[in-house]
Every structure is written in structure tokens, then in C-alpha cells.
Amino acid sequence: MIEVKNITKSTKEGRQILKGISFKAKKGDFIGILGPSGAGKTLTMRCLNGLTKPTTGEILITIDNQVHDIAKNKGKELRQMRQKIGVVFQGFNLVKRLSVLENVMIGKLGQINQFRSLFKGFNNEEAQKAYEALEKVKIEKLAKRKVASLSGGEMQRVAIARAIFQEPVILLADEPIANLDPTNAKKIMKRLKPLSEEMPVIGVFHQPEIASKYCNRIIALKDGTVVYDGNSDISEDLLMDIYGDELQEIENQALVSAPLA
């Protein structure tokens, strides 16, 4: 359960980028965040896992029946909260020279103490769990491979496995399919969807048609405010309203990729 309460974010120069964003998400929600470039999608995501602090507002996340505000926490408390927030990034952001399994295990670093990670490493039980996370995204066969030798789609699935291995209470995905071809993009969406039965999954997407197909809720941002929050059955008029001039461009991209999909 996550509740975003009226967050704002201003640049040092005083320009307000997020102008009061609020929404709630619970188990069962697979939310697609849409919006033109510069709407504040990625910034909102960064606030949700504490990589950026909002200027004002609260982000309440329920962990083990306790409510924490990630917008306020720092240092050790922030690290403890992050352990329970799974994040998948556009650029996959894996450690290329480590194996697939090792990259998944990195997800638990925050949950083991410093001394142990420095001198003993992970135990067998954790390795087994990491392997199970890989099974969930169906790439357990690649466990021993170096990440650098994988394709983009495979890397993104490793990143999802890492997030699952964290046993998070919420999963964030910042443009997880932007660097992938349509076939791989669909595969990733299919892997993300069932996870929403266990925790809220919030993703930023560039392709409205993919988001409306797989997500069960859409939140649209424009100029740092929420302009739509509702079911994923979005109309052409709404898209026109959200994207304005950018819409034509997005649809052209979709046409180019359509035959492959």
C-alpha cells in the first residue's frame, strides 16, 4: 500500500516541476503512468523510492503494518525502506561483469549486515531463493552467465528477478520497456502483470497502447499534475488531451513497430 499525498518538487532556480501529485495504490493495482516528456513521470518515480526528495508532500508506504514516509527518511531508515521497494529501470542497470545470479542477489544487500557481505557473502538458502526469482521470470537457465552477454530483454528480466528477490511491498518500473523491441516489451509486460497480485506495480510507459492493454489503471500526468486517474480503457480524445502535439509522433512509432508485434 502506498499513498502519495500532494507532492511538489521545485528546481534550485525555483521552477516547479511537480505541482501537487496525489494517488493511492494497493495490491492488485498495475498502474501505468503516462504523459508527454517533461510531465514529471520519472521525477515522480524517483520520489517514490527516495532517490529524490520532494520539496513538499508525503509518500506513505506501509511496510509490515507500519506506515513510513519515504519523503522524510534519511540514512539508515531510508536504506531500510528501499530494501522493501523493488525498482526496475529503463537501462536495466545491472553489474555487467557479475553473473546473472549474483546480480539477483545484489537485491538483498540491504537486508544483510555489512560484516557478512564483506567476509561471508550469501548463504545457500539465499542462492536458492534468487534462483526461484529467476524461475518466476523464466530465465533460470541463464543463472551462471555473465550479464554482459545477455540481450536487452533478458537483462530486463534479470532486473525484475532482482526486484522480486527483494521481496518488496511495492514494485516500481521506470520505462522498463523503452529500450526493448515490441516482442520483448510484451514479454516484460506479461511478467510484470502477475506480480501485481502480490503488490502494487507502478510503471512509467511511453507507449499508451501497451499500457492500456496490460495495466488495469492509468494515471496521466501533464505539466506536473495528475490529469487522469482511472481505468485503463482510455479514449483517443483523452490521449489527445494528454499528449497534444506529441501524439502523432507516438502513434507513428507504434505503426513502425506494429508489424513486429
Added chain:
Amino acid sequence: MKKTTIKRIALLLVIAALLYMSMLVCNVSLGALSKGIVDGIAFLGEMFPPDFSALPDMIYPAVETIMISFLATFFGALLSFFFALAGASNISPMWLKSISRFFMATERALPEIIIILLLVAALGLGPFPGVIALAIGCIGMLGRLFSDAIEEVNAKTIESVQSAGATKIQVIQYVIIPEILPSLISNTLFRFEVNTRLSVLLGAVGAGGIGYEIFYSFQLLEYERATTAILVVLLLVFMSERVSDYFRKKILSNTKLK
């Protein structure tokens, strides 16, 4: 005349003037050169044949040289790694980065011979000051190279591991070290070659090892013995190059991605 022609003539004149002044300062004379060549050939005669009976005496200093180089490279690389972490803008705060980078640049500007002279004055003669001097001497070069390698590690990868709740030390262990391992290994091995050469030079100022043998033989006018020592030095340097080449290839091919 064209403007470019005038510029060219002016440039030539300046170079000629500089050459003439330098020659005056350095006492360049053809007479001294021809006399020097004749003396040099006579001197070479005194250096040959090498006195191989001195070879057994060379073994210990040669081993000492290698050990000085090995110790210095090991601790120097370790020291450099910490300076590199402090000097990398993606994991270190600005003030610390500036201090570390300034120290590394200063060290790079100082010839090793100055560091050894300072340390010999402080710690006395012997191989140990040599080890310390060479270890410190690594920081300028290795620290800078490691630092640059760390800065090339994708900032987003670091951020993503941090977003799973990892501490800075865990980030270093699981992201930085694996990603810069090839640079760590190959540059450290290269520095081992450099240190072997330098430890010979340092021997001549009292840091022990084979360099001291050469210096000592020259002082006693035992030139044939000096020749043997020089041959041993050549052997050591070649060997250290072969060994470091071998390991570099072996280790890097193992970590190469299949």
C-alpha cells in the same frame, strides 16, 4: 612577401637562437665529443669481458630488487585504490575528490628519486625506505588510472544497487570492484614492470638491491663486475615484463565474457 612566409622565417630564427644559446650553456664542443667517443670505446674495453665470477654475489641483490618491487607494487596498488575511491566524483564528495586528486597530481609531478631522497633522510638507508618510496610512487599513476576507471562505472548501476538499500561499502564491493577489475589487474601488472626498473635506479642511492651493486662496482672501478650487474638488471627487467604479460593475458582472458 606573404604573411605566412614571414612567420615561418621568424620561427626558424627563434629556434636557431634557442639552439645557439643552449649550446653555449651546455658547453657543446665537437672536440669534446670526438675525445669522448675515443675515451668511451676505451672504457667499453675495460667493461668487457663481464666478470661472471661475481655472479653468485648478484643473486641476493637481484632477489632483493624483485622483492622490493613486488612489495611496493602490492602496497602501492592498495594505497592507490583508496586514493582512487576518494578521487572518483561518482562516489566521493567534491571536497574529498579535490584533495585526493590534488595529492595524486602532486605525486605524479615528483620524480621517484626525490621521494627516495626524502625517505632516506627520514628512515635511513636500506630496502625498506625503497619499498615505501616506490609504493608512494604508485599513487600518482595508478591512483589516477583507477580513479578514471571508477568514474566510468555507470552511475545508474550504482544508483540501482543503492535503491535496493545497499551501503557505500557494498556498492564498492559488488559494483565498483567487479566493473573495474580488468583495469585494476592490467595497470597493477604494468606498474610492477615500472617498479622493477625504478628499484634498480633507487638502489644506486642506497635503497639496496642490484642497483647498489652497479653503483658500488663503479666506485671501486671494477667495471667488468659492473657489466655483470647490468646484464642481471636487463635479465630482471625482461623477466618482469614476460611474467606480467603472461599473467595479464591469462587473467584477462579468464574474465573475458563468453
